[in-house]
Amino acid sequence: DNFVVTASEMVASSDLVEDVCSNDAGSGGGGGTSCGGSESVTSTPPTSPPEFEFAYEEYEAGQYIDAFFDGLQNDENSCVDESDECEDEAERGLCMTDPDKMKELGCDRSCLYCLTESSRELFSLGVEQITGQDDDEEICVDESVKECEEDARNGFCTINPDLMEEQGCFRSCLYCRTSDTHKDLFLRGVDETIKEVGERPSPRAVAEVMAKSERYFVNEVLVNESLGRYRLECRNNNPLCAFWAAQGYCESTPGEMGENCAAACRNCPLVDYDVRCPIDLSTNIFKPGDINAMFERLLEEAGHDVASFSKDNLPIGGNVSGIGEVTVITSPYHDPPRDHDEEENEEISPLPWVVSIDRFLSDEECDRFVKLGESKGYRKSRVGTDVAGVFKESKGRTSYNTFCEEGCVDDPIVKRVIERMTNLTGIPYDNYEGLQLVRYQPGQFYRRHHDESGIKKYSGPRILTIFLYLNTVLGGGGTRFEKLNYTATPKKGSALIWPSMLNSLEGRDEWTFHEALPVEEGFKYGANAWIRLRDLQNAIC
Ligand SMILES: O=C(O)CCC(=O)C(=O)O
């Protein structure tokens, strides 16, 4: 790696303020500061608010960070607030949204208006620490050595890389390491926004995150070999990354934050999916063979001797107390429909268990779901994904849906149904996606699709679907499994259960593609319970 740091040049302190003051990079003091500054800085603090070139609410990170550090080391005596209101108003963001008023109130301290420039030193650490350049001496030069070095010391390699490149400050800014994309090393993604968003955190807390992130790059990412591979990807992809980080989301949702805000989280390795979402296969709820074992157990509970099942003694079904009236649609003992092999030449796996259960729900339970769905509000299936990146709109789905979340999942009647499903499958609700309540009106449908949805997810693939029919549809609306040559007719209270994965768990079961046929008359109400191989409810990714 090109970036080498000599031990004596490393700044090891973790305290922001102390770092500023212990950085003895220059001699002479900036006026009004209590610690060392560079010779090249002005010695009198500006008397007016900093001239930000940006809209009040949209500050470029570099500039505000300067202000932040400078403010930290302002002389306590010369940089004071003249009004008691200053702190509160500053917390509310008025330094940025109404600087005229804050200046008038005399809120120099709270607003960090009394700047010195000495803290710009911070931004030169990257340049000064990194030694052992092995660039081609011919091409890696500064066009104007004195100006480039000074601008680099003042932080412009990070604050305005375009300008520095234009000025030809290749050596001082380390832009000529290996290629011209090196400038990118110094970019942290989109500019972070400090503005009033809700109550907390304060703009000051957001600025602190930004400042720490800056230092993380300069002191760690750009000089630490183990972080080198993440340098270019470690970014903030959202202007609110620092805002979220200040709220503690890096800790509570490392998956999402790592994907979008690794820079603000000061955790570059999180850009790697496998780092931020380590998959623990030992928590798989099913092992190979368990899908079929689950259905066999159900048949046993219906009073059958599973060992006696064969092509000539096909499982049919029966009543299971506390569950309902089980009918076996297909099973591994059934022959594939005759026209199958002409259709595709994929390897033929045994037919999956597909089972329908009448009277799985009582009328009261069905009506309750419909009511809860209506009161939450069914909406047209939309583009977008949930936390797990699961639900995507497909053009082929014209129905309306909503999710059974707070106010529904805790409903006593709903809880009863959930318990019945967890008893049926032997899988805890942790592995279920929140029940999706669906409504179709005449003409609406859901084209042929498969419920399995990618196995690289932290929670694993969907292994099973239980579809609940909440009303008897007047016309149409069946659930069609074309390959199995089977169409389930919606009947109030019945459930249909099928696997998305092969019994071996080694891939999706190609037999269970299905579609919801158009409703022809009346409405169709239903509910999807999608069950995943691993915990989803408490998933971090
Ligand atoms: O409405 C149906 O019958 C099935 C719906 C379905 O397959 C789904 O929502 O994934």
Ligand SMILES: [Fe+2]
């Ligand atoms: Fe489906």
